[in-house]
Amino acid sequence: xxxxxxxxxxxxxxxxxGLPGVDKVGVEARAxxxxxxxxxxxxxxKAIDLAIRMVxxxxxxxxxxxxxxxxxxxxxxxPDPADASCPPVAAxxxxxxxxxxxxxxxxxxxxxxxxxATAFPSGQAPLEVKLADTRDAVAAGADExxxxxxxxxxxxGDYRHVFDEIVAVKEACxxxxxxxxxxxxxxxxxxxxxxxxxxxxxxxxxxIKTSTGKVAVNATxxxxxxxxxxVRDFRERHGRIxxxxxxxxxxxxxxxxxxxxxxxxxxxxxxxxxxxxRFGASSLLNDLLMQxxxxxxxxxxxxxxxxxx
Amino acid sequence: MPKSVKSPAPEPGRLTVRKxxxxxxxxxxPRSESGRTFVVDGDNVSLASRKDAxxxxxxxxxxxxxxxxxxxxxxxxxxxxxxxxxEARRAEFTALGVSDSELSAAxxxxxxxxxxxxxxxxxxxxANPVAGPFFNISAPEPTGVVAVVAPGSLLGLVSVIAPAxxxxxxxxxxxxxxxxAISLAEVLATSDVPGGVVNLLTGRYAETAPWLAAHDDxxxxxxxxxxxxxxxAELERAAAGSLKRVIRPQAAIDFTADPGLRPxxxxxxxxxxxxxxxx
Numbered sequence: 242x243x244x245x246x247x248x249x250x251x252x253x254x255x256x257x258x259g260l261p262g263v264d265k266v267g268v269e270a271r272a273x274x275x276x277x278x279x280x281x282x283x284x285x286x287k288a289i290d291l292a293i294r295m296v297x298x299x300x301x302x303x304x305x306x307x308x309x310x311x312x313x314x315x316x317x318x319x320p321d322p323a324d325a326s327c328p329p330v331a332a333x334x335x336x337x338x339x340x341x342x343x344x345x346x347x348x349x350x351x352x353x354x355x356x357x358a359t360a361f362p363s364g365q366a367p368l369e370v371k372l373a374d375t376r377d378a379v380a381a382g383a384d385e386x387x388x389x390x391x392x393x394x395x396x397x398g399d400y401r402h403v404f405d406e407i408v409a410v411k412e413a414c415x416x417x418x419x420x421x422x423x424x425x426x427x428x429x430x431x432x433x434x435x436x437x438x439x440x441x442x443x444x445x446x447x448x449i450k451t452s453t454g455k456v457a458v459n460a461t462x463x464x465x466x467x468x469x470x471x472v473r474d475f476r477e478r479h480g481r482i483x484x485x486x487x488x489x490x491x492x493x494x495x496x497x498x499x500x501x502x503x504x505x506x507x508x509x510x511x512x513x514x515x516x517x518x519r520f521g522a523s524s525l526l527n528d529l530l531m532q533x534x535x536x537x538x539x540x541x542x543x544x545x546x547x548x549x550x
Numbered sequence: 551m552p553k554s555v556k557s558p559a560p561e562p563g564r565l566t567v568r569k570x571x572x573x574x575x576x577x578x579x580p581r582s583e584s585g586r587t588f589v590v591d592g593d594n595v596s597l598a599s600r601k602d603a604x605x606x607x608x609x610x611x612x613x614x615x616x617x618x619x620x621x622x623x624x625x626x627x628x629x630x631x632x633x634x635x636x637e638a639r640r641a642e643f644t645a646l647g648v649s650d651s652e653l654s655a656a657x658x659x660x661x662x663x664x665x666x667x668x669x670x671x672x673x674x675x676x677a678n679p680v681a682g683p684f685f686n687i688s689a690p691e692p693t694g695v696v697a698v699v700a701p702g703s704l705l706g707l708v709s710v711i712a713p714a715x716x717x718x719x720x721x722x723x724x725x726x727x728x729x730x731a732i733s734l735a736e737v738l739a740t741s742d743v744p745g746g747v748v749n750l751l752t753g754r755y756a757e758t759a760p761w762l763a764a765h766d767d768x769x770x771x772x773x774x775x776x777x778x779x780x781x782x783a784e785l786e787r788a789a790a791g792s793l794k795r796v797i798r799p800q801a802a803i804d805f806t807a808d809p810g811l812r813p814x815x816x817x818x819x820x821x822x823x824x825x826x827x828x829x
Binding site: 540 | 604607761764766767768788791792
């Protein structure tokens with residue numbers, strides 16, 4: 242079936258509740274089994290470079306300053322100043338207030354500029370405020386918007402409300418890409434994550450993203466697997482390709498490579514591309530750089546030789 | 551004579567409880583991640599790999615700031631506790647072939663170093679007379695994570711570990727005598743030494759030491775236990791890449807002699823502060 246913007250609440254509900262349930266034990270076992278793959282030598286080198294190209298280098302702190310954002314942008318353009326062969330990251334991800342600074346610092350680099358919007362991270366604000374937030378960020382130079390869904394409305398069963406909000410924000414985005422944060426740690430069950438994924442994709446999301454990074458449970462392999470399956474099934478049914486972005490808690494190269502294996506085995510290598518898969522992370526980049534240095538120099542690298550942020 | 555602790559022949563109806571000597575990393579006793587073991591005097595001993603060395607450095611690095619931030623008094627208490635526990639386990643080391651006099655010397659060495667914890671700063675640092683209106687104060691600080699190629703004897707092992715950790719360093723030790731080293735690890739594990747402050751790896755140091763020597767996150771390298779000149783020179787060269795401090799004794803050390811302060815001061819960095827005086 243197709244759910245259009247004019248479809249009624251009952252249509253949407255019956256569609257989302259008609260999705261097959263997720264086999265919790267099965268999805269966790271599948272994710273755990275794929276996580277045991279061993280990726281070595283030249284494959285590992287390629288995986289590390291790909292993972293670096295997929296990083297959305299993120300700083301979402303109350304203490305963010307223009308100086309910190311500029312430093313991060315410099316790092317995004319040239320993650321390893323000592324090695325010109327190291328690729329730049331996919332994007333910088335900041336709060337709307339920092340978009341202008343980041344846009345100037347990234348000008349001409351090809352690095353995308355993502356901004357969280359819509360009353361991140363709680364999403365508990367009136368729609369007009371969320372739309373104004375979004376338009377501001379886009380006007381200031383963001384070409385990707387990471388919005389949060391209203392988990393309160395979703396959990397209360399008011400899918401239409403969530404759907405309409407996404408549609409409205411997508412419209413406010415104009416030409417900017419829209420990533421929809423499901424905040425899976427607050428959704429409770431895999432079934433809800435599958436439903437929220439479909440809801441976001443039907444409403445026009447370009448990417449679906451796991452988490453804000455601000456709650457206890459962030460991205461995990463099984464959650465990402467459920468979302469990748471949703472993306473795969475959505476493409477089969479509607480022909481549109483949606484990206485996936487796990488965020489929060491991915492700190493090591495080992496973790497990142499597990500995600501790459503998961504992509505390859507679930508949706509195929511078409512998704513092994515920064516336009517279709519991103520890591521929302523901050524500390525991950527340094528570990529990737531350290532592992533990269535280990536491979537290029539032949540000895541273990543240390544954090545003293547890399548930037549703190 | 552086999553040096554290992556052999557369980558006596560079991561009583562009828564009982565099985566022998568055989569011991570596997572594992573590694574000591576981050577306060578735990580894991581097997582080598584490589585799964586390899588080797589046999590020493592009839593005992594199964596873990597053969598550490600470079601990844602075990604890497605994990606040990608991670609554990610040592612994680613433990614270092616908190617250990618260095620503990621009060622000198624507290625570190626002294628912990629070292630004294632090690633002496634207590636070692637004293638209580640004398641029989642175990644005797645069964646491994648350690649002589650009574652060496653055991654006593656090893657226990658005494660822990661006590662001696664424990665006493666230095668809150669005194670070394672006064673000896674190695676202090677106020678400096680300067681020509682200007684400043685207080686000028688030097689204070690010793692730990693170097694950080696120290697990789698140690700240790701000698702095989704118990705007294706030798708204690709003589710390289712104690713001076714490093716008493717001032718707030720953490721160590722990754724490549725131990726030559728596996729049973730003695732891991733028995734000492736069991737002493738450390740029951741002595742309130744925080745996990746990761748001492749990490750012990752058994753196996754062939756010629757295989758793991760080069761990885762530690764070249765590791766960017768290791769701050770100093772103690773080559774006391776390296777017997778081959780060529781390997782020592784090679785390790786020293788590898789350590790130069792990250793400007794590590796290297797301790798390379800020029801002659802065999804008599805561990806029964808008074809060690810002096812050098813083993814401690816060799817792993818300290820001096821921080822000097824200039825503070826304006828208003829008068």
